[in-house]
Amino acid sequence: MPSDALFLVLLGGPGAGKGTQAERLSEILGIPQVSTGELFRENLKKETELGLLAKGYMERGELVPDEVTVGMVRERLSRADARKGAILDGFPRTIAQAEALEELLVEMDHQLAVVPNIQVPDDVLLARLAGRWTCRKCGAMYHQLFSPPQEEGVCDRCGGELYQRPDDTPDTQKHRIEVYKEQTAPLIDYYREKGLLAEVDGRPGIDKIQAELLEIVRGL
Ligand code: AP5
Ligand code: MG
Numbered sequence: 001m002p003s004d005a006l007f008l009v010l011l012g013g014p015g016a017g018k019g020t021q022a023e024r025l026s027e028i029l030g031i032p033q034v035s036t037g038e039l040f041r042e043n044l045k046k047e048t049e050l051g052l053l054a055k056g057y058m059e060r061g062e063l064v065p066d067e068v069t070v071g072m073v074r075e076r077l078s079r080a081d082a083r084k085g086a087i088l089d090g091f092p093r094t095i096a097q098a099e100a101l102e103e104l105l106v107e108m109d110h111q112l113a114v115v116p117n118i119q120v121p122d123d124v125l126l127a128r129l130a131g132r133w134t135c136r137k138c139g140a141m142y143h144q145l146f147s148p149p150q151e152e153g154v155c156d157r158c159g160g161e162l163y164q165r166p167d168d169t170p171d172t173q174k175h176r177i178e179v180y181k182e183q184t185a186p187l188i189d190y191y192r193e194k195g196l197l198a199e200v201d202g203r204p205g206i207d208k209i210q211a212e213l214l215e216i217v218r219g220l
């Protein structure tokens with residue numbers, strides 16, 4: 001009998017707003033945000049073996065190998081706070097990762113509830129990435145035009161310092177979008193065929209998209 005836990009995957013290109021929405025949904029729904037990008041960045045900061053392995057791939061805007069990524073997610077989902085579910089942000093990103101996730105969830109006696117796909121055109125993705133600022137301490141996300149902090153360079157939530165991600169150079173941004181199209185976009189059809197996909201227009205403001213995502217989750 002599948003559990004009543006809630007597991008969802010947020011799909012969308014780089015800058016679509018996966019992290020922004022995952023953070024908000026996590027707070028509202030009381031289940032953790034599991035962002036593989038964030039987990040790699042934490043490992044990088046602590047200079048763990050995993051972080052050092054991921055470093056080059058991330059700097060180039062390439063995907064970290066599947067086995068490494070899947071192993072990291074397996075460990076994260078085995079922690080107690082993920083028993084009630086999780087909002088997966090940035091994972092899976094390849095068909096092989098999606099298949100591994102399915103196996104993982106079966107092992108845990110869970111299943112995916114829904115996969116919202118946040119659709120945003122390339123020019124908007126680039127504009128969002130170019131203005132993004134992230135809190136070094138708590139990971140909160142800001143945008144210099146669309147959701148600026150009250151005080152420049154300082155996090156509203158925790159007072160931490162805001163920084164720009166090293167993989168947000170114009171060349172890497174463009175490359176991440178190409179990698180997304182080649183390796184991750186096939187997941188849209190994959191999940192559509194499984195009847196799990198929910199299309200979300202990612203162009204409106206953050207609050208509107210949040211409301212739409214909540215409607216999808218509450219309608220399950
Ligand atoms: P990751 O950290 O996942 O980066 P990404 O996919 O490139 O996505 P982003 O985090 O850049 O965008 P987002 O969709 O979260 O947008 P955000 O909410 O910040 O991955 C980084 C790297 O790690 C990868 O390149 C790879 O090397 C590695 N990696 C990670 N996962 C992996 C995996 N599964 N397999 C292999 N390798 C992996 O929003 C962007 C900006 O827009 C913000 O400033 C925000 O304030 C603003 N904004 C958001 N929504 C709106 C809105 N509706 N209107 C206006 N502004 C908005
Ligand atoms: Mg993100």
Ligand code: ZN
Pocket residue numbers: 135136137138139140155156157158159160
């Ligand atoms: Zn903060």
